[in-house]
Amino acid sequence: MILIEDIFDRHGLAALREAAAALPFEDGAASAGRLARQVKRNAQAGPGPARDAVVAQVEAALLRHPVFAAAARPKAFARILISRYGPGQAYGAHVDDALMQGARTDLSFTLALTPPEDYEGGALVIQDRVESRGFRLNAGELVLYPSDTLHEVQPVTTGERMAIVGWVTSWIRSPQHRDILFDLDTAIAAEEAGAGDREQLSRLARTRSNLLRLWAE
Numbered sequence: 001m002i003l004i005e006d007i008f009d010r011h012g013l014a015a016l017r018e019a020a021a022a023l024p025f026e027d028g029a030a031s032a033g034r035l036a037r038q039v040k041r042n043a044q045a046g047p048g049p050a051r052d053a054v055v056a057q058v059e060a061a062l063l064r065h066p067v068f069a070a071a072a073r074p075k076a077f078a079r080i081l082i083s084r085y086g087p088g089q090a091y092g093a094h095v096d097d098a099l100m101q102g103a104r105t106d107l108s109f110t111l112a113l114t115p116p117e118d119y120e121g122g123a124l125v126i127q128d129r130v131e132s133r134g135f136r137l138n139a140g141e142l143v144l145y146p147s148d149t150l151h152e153v154q155p156v157t158t159g160e161r162m163a164i165v166g167w168v169t170s171w172i173r174s175p176q177h178r179d180i181l182f183d184l185d186t187a188i189a190a191e192e193a194g195a196g197d198r199e200q201l202s203r204l205a206r207t208r209s210n211l212l213r214l215w216a217e
């Protein structure tokens with residue numbers, strides 16, 4: 001699981017929020033699997049060019065972000081939705097579909113558009129084998145988590161919670177492999193930033209390339 005705070009700058013975020021709020025919304029059940037539909041109570045932006053433009057903007061920002069790119073190794077976005085929860089709405093415990101529009105979902109993310117002061121409730125709670133962890137993200141903050149978890153959005157009691165939610169097909173299917181590559185990226189970036197030994201840097205870069213060749217699918 002990883003938190004990223006700065007996918008958009010303040011102006012970018014304000015523009016995105018405005019564009020998202022202007023979209024026509026429909027019942028969120030439209031995109032839920034059979035079991036999830038029974039517990040999904042929200043609204044989401046309906047199809048159309050205006051929604052596509054918002055989604056394209058989000059995709060571009062995510063692909064540009066070095067931490068997102070290193071943590072997710074995105075091959076494709078299986079789906080991106082703009083969702084909204086008003087008072088009484090919630091999304092009960094569910095697991096996300098393994099396949100969406102023909103693509104495998106490896107990672108899920110929520111990018112908050114509404115600041116937490118503007119609504120009550122609405123925490124995204126992700127279950128772990130040992131404990132559950134709740135997130136009430138700041139506007140512009142993103143949480144990236146494995147798609148195989150059980151998770152829920154607790155009922156919003158006042159105000160309105162708007163977010164971008166999406167699913168990533170990763171080049172690297174195994175979380176363990178992604179973690180190793182993430183560490184290598186961090187080490188290489190640190191070496192590059194310092195007065196790094198060129199030979200060590202080349203060796204690390206070669207190892208990263210070769211692991212990618214072994215593991216990418």
Ligand SMILES: O=C(O)CCC(=O)C(=O)O
Nearest residue numbers: 091096110124153163165
């Ligand atoms: O809104 C969120 O934070 C997550 C929503 C969710 O779990 C889903 O749409 O599958």
Ligand SMILES: [Fe+2]
Nearest residue numbers: 094095096151
């Ligand atoms: Fe979900």
